[in-house]
Amino acid sequence: MATETYPRKVTYCGVCTLPPEYCEFGGTTKKCEEWLEQNHPDMHAKLYSQETIEQNLSALSLEAQKRAEKDSQKKAAKAVAAEARAQEQRASSKILIKRIERNKRKYVTAVQGLEAFGLDIKKVAKDFGKKFATGSSVTKIPGGGEEITVQGDLSDDIYDYVVETYKDIPEDNVECIEDKKKKAAG
Amino acid sequence: MFKKDITPGAKTKVKSSAQRGIRTKILDTYPLLTPYIEDILPKKEQLDLIKLPDRVSLYTLGTTPLFFQHMDDALMPHLALVHRYPGCFARLRIDRGAIRFVLSGATLMTPGLTSAGGRLPGDPEDAEGRYGREDLEPGTVVVIEAEGKENACMVGVLKAGTAEMKKVKKGQACEAGHYLGDGLWALNLG
Ligand SMILES: [Zn+2]
Numbered sequence: 010m011a012t013e014t015y016p017r018k019v020t021y022c023g024v025c026t027l028p029p030e031y032c033e034f035g036g037t038t039k040k041c042e043e044w045l046e047q048n049h050p051d052m053h054a055k056l057y058s059q060e061t062i063e064q065n066l067s068a069l070s071l072e073a074q075k076r077a078e079k080d081s082q083k084k085a086a087k088a089v090a091a092e093a094r095a096q097e098q099r100a101s102s103k104i105l106i107k108r109i110e111r112n113k114r115k116y117v118t119a120v121q122g123l124e125a126f127g128l129d130i131k132k133v134a135k136d137f138g139k140k141f142a143t144g145s146s147v148t149k150i151p152g153g154g155e156e157i158t159v160q161g162d163l164s165d166d167i168y169d170y171v172v173e174t175y176k177d178i179p180e181d182n183v184e185c186i187e188d189k190k191k192k193a194a195g
Numbered sequence: 196m197f198k199k200d201i202t203p204g205a206k207t208k209v210k211s212s213a214q215r216g217i218r219t220k221i222l223d224t225y226p227l228l229t230p231y232i233e234d235i236l237p238k239k240e241q242l243d244l245i246k247l248p249d250r251v252s253l254y255t256l257g258t259t260p261l262f263f264q265h266m267d268d269a270l271m272p273h274l275a276l277v278h279r280y281p282g283c284f285a286r287l288r289i290d291r292g293a294i295r296f297v298l299s300g301a302t303l304m305t306p307g308l309t310s311a312g313g314r315l316p317g318d319p320e321d322a323e324g325r326y327g328r329e330d331l332e333p334g335t336v337v338v339i340e341a342e343g344k345e346n347a348c349m350v351g352v353l354k355a356g357t358a359e360m361k362k363v364k365k366g367q368a369c370e371a372g373h374y375l376g377d378g379l380w381a382l383n384l385g
Contacts, residue, residue, distance in 0.1 A: 016279035028346040068291040
């Protein structure tokens with residue numbers, strides 16, 4: 010122990026965030042293993058060696074092994090179901106980019122629905138501000154949830170930016186709309 | 196304490212006088228951190244406080260979580276800190292069978308520590324004294340390591356003394372304060 014120098018460097022799993030030696034207890038074991046093999050092959054060789062697996066098994070009674078096995082199957086099923094739900098939600102969610110007229114010819118652009126795609130709204134708001142060099146803030150929506158309000162008429166630019174930056178958001182799920190205070194004549 | 200996902204509250208800067216006080220408190224509770232405190236909490240850097248639900252405060256340095264505290268209870272180390280400085284805390288070890296219970300937020304039961312794979316202070320199989328020699332009193336903040344694992348999986352407060360555990364070998368040992376994968380672990384501080 011005296012030879013150990015602090016701070017120790019610890020690797021965390023890119024999938025489940027735990028130290029990789031604990032991946033086996035989560036529901037995403039398979040993905041975790043693939044990640045480790047790609048990113049830290051030396052660690053993977055150690056953790057997933059036949060020897061380690063046998064050692065792990067011998068530490069438990071047969072009955073405890075069975076229970077643990079059942080438990081991990083349940084966890085894996087849960088993780089799969091959660092992933093499916095998230096995917097379904099992504100598929101049916103829409104990002105709305107709304108052009109709102111504040112005063113005559115003065116506009117703000119409101120962006121809603123980003124959270125359904127797992128985006129951190131505060132961070133995206135900051136990115137918008139930087140990208141478009143304008144004021145960008147997060148405001149609460151009366152019905153619950155949050156939206157990003159960007160100063161200026163930037164609907165089209167934001168549309169392009171969102172579609173290009175977040176590749177896993179289908180273009181069909183992003184929509185630009187106009188929010189007029191008065192109905193257009195006619 | 197953090198079984199559910201948590202939404203962090205407001206983040207405020209800790210005043211420098213209060214920051215000095217926290218530093219002193221950390222070293223009082225965990226004297227083994229003394230050689231590293233300047234790395235962990237540099238005098239010149241700003242400590243932040245994030246309010247969490249149920250009157251828990253989390254102290255962070257930039258995006259690094261350091262300690263959390265329920266009301267005026269003891270300051271407890273975040274597991275990310277424990278992983279970097281494991282030898283600076285009182286440690287116990289659970290057997291492999293107990294790991295999955297701990298990771299689901301259950302209260303740690305004594306048999307997980309007293310079985311062959313577990314370790315309490317003064318264990319004859321622990322020649323290097325990793326798990327200490329002196330028994331620990333109830334109320335002590337302990338780091339829980341696990342059989343066959345390098346890194347700790349939980350931080351908690353002892354419900355029973357370790358001498359008592361060795362005798363009785365059953366009952367609740369340690370309440371889950373913070374464990375791998377819980378709401379505190381999952382908190383996004385970026
Ligand atoms: Zn993992």
